Amino acid sequence: MKFMTSLFLIISALVMSSPTVMAVENIAVNPDVSVSQDALINVNKASAKELEALPGVGKSKAAAIIAYRDQFGEFTSLAELKNVKGIGDKAIAKLEGKVRF
Secondary structure, three states: OHHHHHHHHHHHHHHHOOHHHHHHHOOOOOOOOOOOHHHOEEOOOOOHHHHHOOOOOOHHHHHHHHHHHHHHOOOOOOHHHHHOOOOOHHHHHHHOOOEEO
16 A cells, blocks of 8 residues: 555656646746737737736826827827827837837
């Protein structure tokens, strides 16, 4: 009986420490790697919720971005976002590298 219990514990330990489980835990995020185009938020297509996920953009700025976009059409550059009420140079600096058009 002791042999069976020991065997069970050894097999359980091996299964729990399988390479597939370990591989998931060893994934590290490198902040120096540039963000891919797919990970950038498209300001012209984003919902209010998606815009709110951007740094420095809350509910009111997200709503202002959408209202501006609806009234004047799609944005073509980051600089054009300055035309939106409440978005200035500091907000633009926070958004650099996080949005696309």
